[in-house]
Amino acid sequence: MKVGIIGNHGSGKSIIFKSLTGIEEEHREAMSVGVVEVHDSRLDRLHLLHQEKEKIQTRLDIIDAGTFDLKNELIRTCDAYLLVIGAFFGEEPLQVWSDIKADMILSDQDVIEKRLRVIKKEHKKEHEREEKLLEKALGFIEEEICLIDSEEPEDKVLKGYSLFTYKPVFAVINISEKQEEKDFIFSREELGILSLVFKGKLEADLQDLEVDERKEYMELYGMKESAIDRVVKAFYSEIGLITFFTIEGDEVRGWRLKEGSSILEAAGSIHSDMEKGFIKADVISVDELIEVGGEKEAKEKGIIHLVGKDYIVKDGDVIKIRFA
Template sequence: MDVGIFGNTGSGKSTLFRSLSGAASVSAQGKSAGVCAIKVPDERVDRMAEIFRPKKVTYISMAFHDIDAGETDLLSPQALTQLRDVEVLAAVVRAFADDYHPAPPGGLDPAAEFRELSSAIVLSDYLVAQKRIERMTKEAKRDAEWTALHKAIAAFEREIPLRNVDLSVEEERVLSGSRFVSRLPTLLVLNVGEGVGAGEMYPDVTEEAEKAKVPLVRLCAKVEEEIAQLSPAEQADFLKEMGIARSARDQLVRGAFEATRYISFLTVGEDEVRAWNVREGSTAPTAAGKVHSDMEKGFIRAEVISSDDLLRCGSMAKAKTEGKLRLEGKEYIVKDGEIVHVRFNV
């Protein structure tokens, strides 16, 4: 899964990216110029590791991309190409001022900045849709894509992003080839100054996020970058002293995952506790195929229990005694946070 971090020059998006790429949870193999792989925090994995004491603990990983918009053109052709290749957008808006980045004459307005970013994305999609319609008109094509494109254009003309348009499965399928950026799940990241509390300042940004139907994450990228330079133990001590359960960086990573159409399920045991991601609505055999292709081919049954039930029971043996472990067949839809053990034969 890929997340694109983007925003206006001076918004602090690159500082935010450095706070991610400098974190202890970065995969060295997944790190390259402008890209870093980050473990998705999951308390359920942490708790299962405490129960099973496995040799290995594996979290879901997400790749974060620092989208280079250039100095003058936020949505340059290069930036748009990069945005079309990700699955989630993290739009960073500025709510801080310092010696290097003084406030503009009219003052800071992060809510307006987000509206401008959103409008630029919708406009770029509108132009793509119009160009496609013109090509289809020349070819005299009048099919499902033609109808869906006109539906999309009607939304774009009202500055409604495609993610907020009710599309059928067929409409989503025929529009997927155009790779509209406004279809992507989006996070609004409010980058505040040092010493600014999470619930302080810019209440209009909260209203803007609710209006746009996007999650809001408040953080100070500069502070997060400093925290990322600490050792894991020092980070834990710092957060404990501040009375913070999770760093804003972890909230951002978790929020990005939850914004996707994926869920996570777990496999547990003494060898490994591991989280896996599958599309929402996936069946048990599809989930089994994430673990190993042979499990999907030879799927018989899946032993399933919710993480909450296992945590309440404290052990798999007690969970079986209390009847919390279920056997499910090929049509079963796996739910978020479930622990799945596959019975198969090949």
């Protein structure tokens, strides 16, 4: 998943990028992409049962994507956005989001209208459903409702257009060392999107310290969690993401999945062959597996469940797909 850091010039995008990835602006590769591991302690514990295997945490690509410019192709390819608001020099969160939202809406409207014109001209039966979907989406957009907030069930066809307002956005309000966090806390209703308050420069400076020093420094400033942990937590809850695990070949691995997905979808996210040839799957919760001490013990106790393709994956499931 690609998370693009966007925001106005000088709002602190590169500082926030550094606070999340540890990568300094001058040491970057051309694309400004930082890959961070989403640390999950359950995977650490699961790995203890299989120390001979490699441990692979889920990852997140963080991109210092730049200002929200529609000509900037990098921006369109992101799956979600982190909007940096430079409150340290007086940017107003409500204003910044309202401006970006207006640009997103205009762009989506343009994409949808263009596609609708083509569909209407071609007048093919197979486009009927798509046309209805797009008309409905256009209705929301014209009311200035972001598609992601429209409470329509998620749709693959609509997703295919990479519309801006169909993707999650949340704000990082970047304040100075002297400003107080409590003065910048907005509820989701007030701002319209979820927001976190960061002392960006302080967080970025932390990245220059050794691990031990970093802990001391964080305690001194009353910082309980690292910047990346806060962002990941917010993203997972906002998008509704869960983690499942596999023990396969020489890997113990965590995978990210949208809450409410079936095991068939989970199989597909691992490999399309697993989805196509899906037969059944063995499932056990990671906590139970760790508690009994391994797969062999779990089998003996009969606590591994055999499930069919409609099973809804739960956060923390360890799954083994049987496929042909």
